[in-house]
Amino acid sequence: KLVDDGYRSIEFPFGPVDGLDHTGPFEFVAQKVMRLEDYFTYIRSWSAYNTAEEKGVELLSDEVVEKLKVAWNDNSGEVGGEKVVKFPIYLRIGKVGISN
Known part of the structure; x- marks a missing residue:
């Protein structure tokens, strides 16, 4: 469930890192060519x-x-x-x- 909602529902008791106004989730996409x-x-x-x-x-x-x-x-x-x-x-x- 945590992965399915992109970790939006997880308690995350940290502040944003310098230069950001939120802690995410930040989404990336990895790609791989596969058979x-x-x-x-x-x-x-x-x-x-x-x-x-x-x-x-x-x-x-x-x-x-x-x-x-x-x-x-x-x-x-x-x-x-x-x-x-x-x-x-x-x-x-x-x-x-x-x-x-």
């Missing part, structure tokens, strides 16, 4: 994926993988071709010793 298999490897690195797997739940079932393949290929004609994957990053930045 579909790279994306699956990324998903499998998530702690939530591993927790589900430990509980006997396969989040990347054959059905899910097939649906992702169709969506990923999306008329490009190249199976598993490269796509730019975007990762939103939210930061709260504050100065210690000054409360908001």
Whole structure:
């Protein structure tokens, strides 16, 4: 939930750093060119994926993988071709010793 709302709801008892009038969240976007298999490897690195797997739940079932393949290929004609994957990053930045 914290990540989904960009850390807006988190208590953040710090003041803005010099030159800013707020503590964020500040949004950035990281991008990486990935093939579909790279994306699956990324998903499998998530702690939530591993927790589900430990509980006997396969989040990347054959059905899910097939649906992702169709969506990923999306008329490009190249199976598993490269796509730019975007990762939103939210930061709260504050100065210690000054409360908001």
